[in-house]
Amino acid sequence: MxxxxxxxxxxxxxxxxxxxxxxxxxxxxLDRLNFALGETAMVxxxxxxxxxxQLDVPFVLAFLAAxxxxxLIAGITxxxxxxxxxxxxxxxxxxxSLGVGLVLTxxxxxxxxxxxxxxxxxxxxxxxxxxxxxxxGDQLIILVVAALMTVLLYIFLNRxxxxxxxxxxxxxxxxxxLLGVPVQRVILLTFVISGTLAGASGLLTxxxxxxxxxxxxxxxxxxxxxxIVLGGLGNITGGVVAALMIGVIETLTVAYLSxxxxxxxxxxxxxxxxxxxxxxxxxxxxGVVGRV
Amino acid sequence: MDAYTEAVVIRLGIAILLALGxxxxxxxxxxxFGHAAFMAIGAYTAAILxxxxxxxxxxxxxxxxxxxxxxxxxxxxxxxxxSILYLAIITFAFAxxxxxxxDSWDYVGGASGLFGMRGTTVELVAMCIGVVIVYLFFLARSxxxxxxxxxxxxxxxxxxxxxxxxxxxVEAFAVSAAIxxxxxxxxxxxxxxxxxxxxxxxxxxxxxxxxxxxxxxxxWGAIVGAVVLTMLPIWFDFLDNYYQITYGLxxxxxxxxxxxxxxxxxxxxxxxxxxxxKLASSRNGAGRDG
Amino acid sequence: MRTALTGRRATIFVAVxxxxxxxxxxxxxxxxxxxxxxxxxxxYRLGLVHSSEGPFASNSATMRExxxxxxxxxxxxxxVNGRDIELVEVDARNDPQTLVTAIPQLVxxxxxxxxxxxxxxxxxxxxxxxxxxxxxPTLSAGAGRPGVLEPSRPWSFTMTAPDASNSIPVLQxxxxxxxxxxxxxxxxxxxxxxxxxxxxxxxxxxxxxVEVVSTTTFASGDSSFASQVTSMSAESPxxxxxxxxxxxxARIAVEIRSQGLEALLIGTGSLQAGGTDYINGxxxxxxxxxxxxxxxxxxxxEPAASLLAQAEEDNDLESVSLNFAYAFDIxxxxxxxxxxxxxxxxxxxxxxxxxxxxxxxxxxxxxxGMSGDVAFAEDGTGDRPELYxxxxxxxxxxxxVGS
Numbered sequence: 010m011x012x013x014x015x016x017x018x019x020x021x022x023x024x025x026x027x028x029x030x031x032x033x034x035x036x037x038x039l040d041r042l043n044f045a046l047g048e049t050a051m052v053x054x055x056x057x058x059x060x061x062x063q064l065d066v067p068f069v070l071a072f073l074a075a076x077x078x079x080x081l082i083a084g085i086t087x088x089x090x091x092x093x094x095x096x097x098x099x100x101x102x103x104x105x106s107l108g109v110g111l112v113l114t115x116x117x118x119x120x121x122x123x124x125x126x127x128x129x130x131x132x133x134x135x136x137x138x139x140x141x142x143x144x145x146g147d148q149l150i151i152l153v154v155a156a157l158m159t160v161l162l163y164i165f166l167n168r169x170x171x172x173x174x175x176x177x178x179x180x181x182x183x184x185x186x187l188l189g190v191p192v193q194r195v196i197l198l199t200f201v202i203s204g205t206l207a208g209a210s211g212l213l214t215x216x217x218x219x220x221x222x223x224x225x226x227x228x229x230x231x232x233x234x235x236x237i238v239l240g241g242l243g244n245i246t247g248g249v250v251a252a253l254m255i256g257v258i259e260t261l262t263v264a265y266l267s268x269x270x271x272x273x274x275x276x277x278x279x280x281x282x283x284x285x286x287x288x289x290x291x292x293x294x295x296g297v298v299g300r301v
Numbered sequence: 302m303d304a305y306t307e308a309v310v311i312r313l314g315i316a317i318l319l320a321l322g323x324x325x326x327x328x329x330x331x332x333x334f335g336h337a338a339f340m341a342i343g344a345y346t347a348a349i350l351x352x353x354x355x356x357x358x359x360x361x362x363x364x365x366x367x368x369x370x371x372x373x374x375x376x377x378x379x380x381x382x383x384s385i386l387y388l389a390i391i392t393f394a395f396a397x398x399x400x401x402x403x404d405s406w407d408y409v410g411g412a413s414g415l416f417g418m419r420g421t422t423v424e425l426v427a428m429c430i431g432v433v434i435v436y437l438f439f440l441a442r443s444x445x446x447x448x449x450x451x452x453x454x455x456x457x458x459x460x461x462x463x464x465x466x467x468x469x470x471v472e473a474f475a476v477s478a479a480i481x482x483x484x485x486x487x488x489x490x491x492x493x494x495x496x497x498x499x500x501x502x503x504x505x506x507x508x509x510x511x512x513x514x515x516x517x518x519x520x521w522g523a524i525v526g527a528v529v530l531t532m533l534p535i536w537f538d539f540l541d542n543y544y545q546i547t548y549g550l551x552x553x554x555x556x557x558x559x560x561x562x563x564x565x566x567x568x569x570x571x572x573x574x575x576x577x578x579k580l581a582s583s584r585n586g587a588g589r590d591g
Numbered sequence: 592m593r594t595a596l597t598g599r600r601a602t603i604f605v606a607v608x609x610x611x612x613x614x615x616x617x618x619x620x621x622x623x624x625x626x627x628x629x630x631x632x633x634x635y636r637l638g639l640v641h642s643s644e645g646p647f648a649s650n651s652a653t654m655r656e657x658x659x660x661x662x663x664x665x666x667x668x669x670x671v672n673g674r675d676i677e678l679v680e681v682d683a684r685n686d687p688q689t690l691v692t693a694i695p696q697l698v699x700x701x702x703x704x705x706x707x708x709x710x711x712x713x714x715x716x717x718x719x720x721x722x723x724x725x726x727x728p729t730l731s732a733g734a735g736r737p738g739v740l741e742p743s744r745p746w747s748f749t750m751t752a753p754d755a756s757n758s759i760p761v762l763q764x765x766x767x768x769x770x771x772x773x774x775x776x777x778x779x780x781x782x783x784x785x786x787x788x789x790x791x792x793x794x795x796x797x798x799x800x801v802e803v804v805s806t807t808t809f810a811s812g813d814s815s816f817a818s819q820v821t822s823m824s825a826e827s828p829x830x831x832x833x834x835x836x837x838x839x840x841a842r843i844a845v846e847i848r849s850q851g852l853e854a855l856l857i858g859t860g861s862l863q864a865g866g867t868d869y870i871n872g873x874x875x876x877x878x879x880x881x882x883x884x885x886x887x888x889x890x891x892x893e894p895a896a897s898l899l900a901q902a903e904e905d906n907d908l909e910s911v912s913l914n915f916a917y918a919f920d921i922x923x924x925x926x927x928x929x930x931x932x933x934x935x936x937x938x939x940x941x942x943x944x945x946x947x948x949x950x951x952x953x954x955x956x957x958x959x960g961m962s963g964d965v966a967f968a969e970d971g972t973g974d975r976p977e978l979y980x981x982x983x984x985x986x987x988x989x990x991x992v993g994s
Contacts, residue, residue: 010825017817042386093557099385100332100513101560107506108552115545115644123648125838125872130849145849148817217815219845220872222838224645227502231393238390260818268780268808273401276394283387284379304695304725312692404781413783416720416742492691493720494742496713496783499687534689542643544684 012142014264015257020148022256023155024217027210028229029236029248030162031203036243037179038199041102045086047230048110049204050211052117053079054221057212058126068131072154072212079208080201082113087200092193110226117223125222128215151213158209159249162202166245175199179243235279241289250291307423308491313531314426315488320511320527321433322480325440327517329473330453331381334389335396336481336508339369341403341500343482344489348415351490358420358490362429365486366479373478377471396505403497414496421491429487433480437520449473453517481508514555516562525564634670634677635929635936637662637922638697638706640718645685647711647733650865650914654710654732655680657918660906665922671929676922679703687717694721704936705730705925705948708747710914712736712784719743728948730924732917735861736784740971748952748967750917751864751885752975754784755791756968758859758883761979762795764992765881769855771829775805777819777843778834782811788834788859795832804828811839816846823852830855837865841872848876858882863980864913866987880982885975886913886962887989898961910986911961917973920960927958 028050035043057075060066090105132146166172174195177185186192214229215221232255237243240251255275262271282290302310323336343365350361380391404412440446448469451459460466489495507530515526533548540547555563639658641651658678666675679701681693690709697703706722708715710733719729719739723746734740735751776792779785789806796803804826807819820843823831831847831854833840840862847856856879862869863882870877888910890896899911902919928934928951934944958965966974980987 010821013821014818017815017821020817021815089553090556095560098556098560101556104510104513105553105556108549108556111549112546112553115549118644118648119542119546123645124868125841127841127872127874129874130845136851143850147849217817219842219849220838231502234390235394238387242386259814263807263809263814263818264822268810268814269401269405271810271814273398276398276401280391280394280398283383283391287383287387303699305692305699308692308695312688401781411783412781412786413736413738416716419724492687492717493724494717498713503686534684535692538682542682544682545644 018257018260022253026252031206048113048226053208054211083204247291316527320523324523326477335392337504338396340485343485347486369482370479374475377474516565518565522564638703657915661922719747761883775828837868
């Protein structure tokens with residue numbers, strides 16, 4: 010049973026990892042948080058769910074649709090809440106992106122209703138049993154897709170010219186700009202990729218939770234915040250590790266203690282981490298912390 | 302005054318009190334994302350005292366303020382040395398923890414909360430606002446007021462000048478929490494019923510919006526923010542189902558045009574079209590401040 | 592930096608603030624006076640509080656439709672005592688704080704006779720309490736949480752029977768009949784309604800000698816149920832009791848079936864009341880779920896049967912939902928009272944007429960409406976029939992206990 014619960018926890022963690030990656034990319038590029046990403050994930054997931062249940066398209070197509078929607082919304086958020094907002098005011102992009110999130114939630118309720126949307130099971134009756142361990146088909150999909158996206162992101166960031174540009178902007182945007190890199194376009198690209206990840210995370214979370222509700226946006230943002238703070242702001246690897254850790258902790262708390270303590274333990278953990286190790290559990294570089 | 306006017310005026314008054322309370326900590330450049338927790342502490346303290354011990358509302362409010370101040374000093378002492386974002390997250394986590402604890406505390410009714418509180422009057426609210434405004438008025442002209450401004454503008458410079466930055470910030474945070482606690486007590490005795498879910502993240506956010514919308518520079522900016530945000534649902538009632546969307550868009554537009562809030566001067570001293578111009582002039586625009 | 596607040600600015604500000612406050616007060620008082628001229632020939636005004644935002648937006652919209660449909664029918668039929676009924680609607684936007692001003696607005700600005708309270712328990716509790724403070728009757732077409740009317744009695748009523756009084760006998764009968772031996776309970780801990788549901792299940796299982804082998808908890812909203820269902824399936828219970836809101840219950844059901852558990856799922860009456868959310872969310876996994884129920888959209892008895900059929904036709908509905916029928920009946924109850932008593936609800940008789948409505952509602956016996964026989968218990972909650980429902984082919988099929 011413990012092993013099964015650990016696996017459950019890791020699976021929950023993989024969905025957290027994607028959304029944490031999504032936040033961390035933006036933190037890296039701009040030293041700012043995009044508070045609309047949770048809602049972006051929610052809208053993409055609902056679109057994906059509608060494709061799946063109404064149009065009956067294959068999962069791959071619905072997944073791609075969710076990615077495109079996520080990318081679009083993140084791009085628009087960049088323009089509305091970051092590009093044209095003065096960088097002198099730290100609170101401005103926060104409020105503005107919160108506003109975008111509010112609009113997204115309300116639009117979805119207006120257009121599609123306040124009901125939750127079902128995400129139909131993709132691989133029905135597929136169950137892998139190894140000893141006491143049981144993994145159902147959809148958990149397999151989540152695991153494979155999340156791992157694939159993380160690896161692709163690593164390759165993109167480390168092996169392609171655009172990826173190098175993103176890392177360059179993240180390290181020192183002024184210098185990168187002087188070297189002839191189109192900084193604003195690189196930042197837009199970062200937002201778009203971040204939106205794609207949010208979209209993926211949204212639909213995969215929906216697959217794991219079986220439904221998507223229009224009201225989960227803000228909660229997703231909060232979970233992601235806890236994860237990236239624990240892992241160290243802007244630290245991509247740290248974020249992934251922290252996500253898996255929180256996934257396991259949450260699952261074990263629910264299984265062996267009580268759901269009331271789930272959030273309590275995570276919040277206390279994050280609070281203690283902040284006081285004792287403000288740079289996050291896994292970061293050596295304190296540069297980002299100072300800047301945000 | 303009929304019941305409706307009274308309800309609107311009291312609600313407006315509580316919003317103003319919340320905004321003024323928050324402004325004190327915002328004036329030192331420290332943004333809390335969990336002020337609803339202090340509201341909850343104040344509300345529950347006062348409710349327990351008036352309902353279970355039959356104290357008068359005025360005395361209970363004083364105790365509420367004190368309890369919230371102690372909690373505020375504690376959190377401030379832990380968190381105020383951290384950066385803006387980390388302070389935000391720690392205060393937020395604190396608020397969630399308070400909410401979870403209240404949720405599972407049977408003495409105060411758990412998730413279904415407490416009821417039976419009443420007695421908030423326009424006079425009581427007006428008196429509280431009066432006291433806070435007088436305090437702020439003298440604060441603004443005192444050395445302490447100046448030190449707040451110094452910390453907000455450049456914390457390191459202030460420290461270098463010999464200001465006890467942490468002490469001053471913690472004190473400001475505690476005073477801010479106390480006022481918020483009193484506002485919570487008043488709100489509890491106006492809403493008649495309190496449940497932990499009333500003091501969640503949306504409430505914290507609303508308090509921040511009061512101040513940021515109004516502008517941090519002057520305390521009356523916070524009042525303008527509180528009045529606008531409280532009256533907006535009443536003024537814009539005709540928008541019906543599109544209210545929430547308009548509300549969200551309002552913030553987006555406002556942050557582009559006036560990121561410093563309604564009241565207060567821009568560093569550029571005009572509507573901020575700078576970003577648009579920058580875009581036009583430099584395609585490779587490296588003009589980004591970190 | 593720039594100058595701090597100077598004395599002159601502060602003085603100006605304080606003056607402006609006072610003016611704003613004074614202006615607000617003056618303006619509102621003015622329009623309040625205007626509303627007071629309502630002559631005897633004007634319509635009867637009823638307040639209605641709905642919510643365009645939040646998880647109960649759909650239920651709220653249905654309630655609004657039901658009430659408006661009732662008003663349209665009554666007015667088309669010549670109204671009450673020759674006067675029309677007018678609904679004054681306010682939108683609470685799922686924010687309890689707006690109720691603090693919305694209810695006094697309905698009462699002193701709009702001078703409504705009575706108020707149709709929000710369908711969600713949290714909103715209803717506050718709305719009713721504030722209205723009770725102003726001595727105005729409130730009726731809700733939802734709000735089934737136990738104790739929700741406690742702060743506002745005797746001024747408030749709800750058509751819904753609380754879970755405990757309705758579901759315990761029904762579920763006990765079912766559990767006994769099926770001869771279950773072990774049960775699991777899964778409960779949303781952060782919610783007063785679902786905590787009460789869990790207590791209810793414990794009572795059901797206690798009374799039927801079923802052993803509760805597993806109790807798992809969750810907190811509503813963002814969470815995966817893999818962990819809870821894993822814990823549950825280790826004990827392989829015969830029956831799993833869902834103490835959860837319909838949306839969460841749906842996700843639990845899917846997780847239970849996808850992990851291959853075959854146990855019967857049972858729910859309280861509120862699971863059936865929020866039925867569409869459960870069935871839409873759970874799909875096939877909902878099949879076979881058994882719940883207590885208190886409203887039958889296929890009620891064969893007259894006059895409910897023809898009212899339901901007519902409502903389906905007029906409003907293009909596939910089936911009439913609980914909130915629709917309850918709101919419809921509330922408006923008709925009030926209209927019946929006004930007709931029978933000849934109450935004018937004019938400013939000088941308002942107090943007595945409102946008291947009259949309360950007395951009428953306390954004693955109403957077997958009023959026959961769209962939801963069947965309507966009556967209220969001592970505590971103002973609805974006295975509803977004991978029914979049960981089973982999900983078959985994507986809808987709740989309702990039967991009477993013992994049939």
